[in-house]
Amino acid sequence: MLFAKGGMYRHCAVVPKAVIEANISQDVIGAEPSERLDSYYAIAFLQSKYGRPQLVRWEQGNAQPHLSNDGVKGVLFPLPHSTDAQRYIGDKIRQAERLRELTRILDEKANAALAELLGETDESWVAGAGTTGVFASGGFRTRVGAGRIRGRLDPSGYHPELTAISKRATKSRNFVTLLEMADLVTDKRAKTSSESALGAYISVLHVLQAGYVDMVAASRYQPESDGRLCNPGDILLSGINPVANRVGVCPIRSGQVACSPEFSILRARSGVDPHYLAFALRSQVCLRQLLHLAQGTSSSRRRLDEAELPALWVPISPEQQRIGEWMSTRQRCTAASYTLTIAARLLVEGLIDGHVAEADLITAQKALEAGDRSVDRGILQCLREGDALGAEPVIPDVDSLYELLDESEEIAV
Incomplete structure (x- = not known):
């Protein structure tokens, strides 16, 4: 788990599995959770209304508040009785991570298709157009014939x-x-x-x-x-x-x-x-x-x-239709990754508030492991941001979400 030391947004994240090895800067705190704590569940909690105040509580300094190593050690995490409940919530963040990986792959495919059309990358194509008249300082000289003058000088x-x-x-x-x-x-x-x-x-x-x-x-x-x-x-x-x-x-x-x-x-x-x-x-x-x-x-x-x-x-x-489909799917994946993160946060808050039963999360997790999405579907369809009458569901189209998750699963395999 990674924690940003400074900044008003108190960022925290999990190092993705795709990252084999990486360095962190002196402005980031690295923490390895114990076996009892699912790191993705922990991130969902830290984004909740109960987790964020703890990060604020352990900040030090007035002009430039920052989080210390001791502060991270002092954060308290609520642990459900069963690891299945943690895994169910944590998997929502893992799924969001998978969808973000799919967006990266789709971006690469679209950019590769454009490069194939141009015969080179778009950056190289622009450079190949020439920069005659442009100085190293950024200034330039140009000559404009009377026929090219339009409504600006x-x-x-x-x-x-x-x-x-x-x-x-x-x-x-x-x-x-x-x-x-x-x-x-x-x-x-x-x-x-x-x-x-x-x-x-x-x-x-x-x-x-x-x-x-x-x-x-x-x-x-x-x-x-x-x-x-x-x-x-x-x-x-x-x-x-x-x-x-x-x-x-x-x-x-x-x-x-x-x-x-x-x-x-x-x-x-x-x-x-x-x-x-x-x-x-x-x-x-x-x-x-x-x-x-x-x-x-x-x-x-x-x-x-x-x-x-x-x-x-x-x-x-x-190939514009195919590229367009990639980009459309990309935007849907990005939207779904955001909503899954919100869903994980709401599940943590609901579990703490007593609005969500731990037994339901355990049942949903076991059913998912057996290939049954019916309980998970029911839980996701009930999630609302806020208690206002008529509040829209966080995930309005669960079937569309499942389609994207299946596609990301195939790519992961």
């Missing part, structure tokens, strides 16, 4: 790298403009106010690594600004700070979903897979174009003018 919009990518893409049959793959529908979507009753509001910060859209956080978010309605399958491209590379696909969600006005909303044209297009837009080929097309003096507040997007060059693959 800032130098970044005519960066030599942008010109080089455009020239190389024009000569390749593997590239088309974004306008040929998607329609810009931002202005066609109805506006919403900050007080609108919504099923979810997607802010820029809800689009995480590799395009995952955190709908759990989006459903809890109370927006302070107006937004626009978006539909499942819409591609959301953040126009602020493009270096963050926030491009995702709006998932299916009950109730109306709106997004921040910082997003450009794209709708994939017939025959174009939205998950593939979002993946392609996150590639280095597109990211480098977006970086130069943005305007503004502050690197963190640079913005894209939506009018620049139609001419963006995007790689188009004959």
Whole structure:
């Protein structure tokens, strides 16, 4: 088990089995649990409302609070009478870990398919486009003919790298403009106010690594600004700070979903897979174009003018449907890994509060070992975040979760 010494979030984790050997920095505490304690169950407890206060309790220092080795030793763990109950809860974290491994494999397959299309990695393709006119200091010189002048006069919009990518893409049959793959529908979507009753509001910060859209956080978010309605399958491209590379696909969600006005909303044209297009837009080929097309003096507040997007060059693959399926599965795996972690935390809290019977967890674990998921299904379907009337289940589609777990199990074998 690993504990971060500093930081307000009090991170803790288990070293995955896939890691054969690794070093830890001086800012991390390593701990080996006793045989009586399932390390994954312990992590679920430490994320609970009973575990986190203990980590806070043992912190030292005011300006920069930190956790010490003695503090970790002082953490108390509640132990169920049976190891089967621990294993049942711990397995939820193990399953989440397995799904994260599947997302890594799917990322590798998608990137390999793009590299096969380009004949090299996307980073190498961009480098091969040339950087004539770019100085080692980062500055550049460029010459722009009158015919290339458009509605901007800032130098970044005519960066030599942008010109080089455009020239190389024009000569390749593997590239088309974004306008040929998607329609810009931002202005066609109805506006919403900050007080609108919504099923979810997607802010820029809800689009995480590799395009995952955190709908759990989006459903809890109370927006302070107006937004626009978006539909499942819409591609959301953040126009602020493009270096963050926030491009995702709006998932299916009950109730109306709106997004921040910082997003450009794209709708994939017939025959174009939205998950593939979002993946392609996150590639280095597109990211480098977006970086130069943005305007503004502050690197963190640079913005894209939506009018620049139609001419963006995007790689188009004959395998786009397959890549799109990989990316769709990837996002579902990421969502399921988050919900499994939440489920483990709720099970620990329910066990301590008396809302969950240890005997039920033991029965579920033994049934799972015998290949019977019926008891586990019943437990998962009953889990709710909070006691509010009408609270949605943490895992709304257990069958879909089982499908992903079976797929991850096959890859693990």
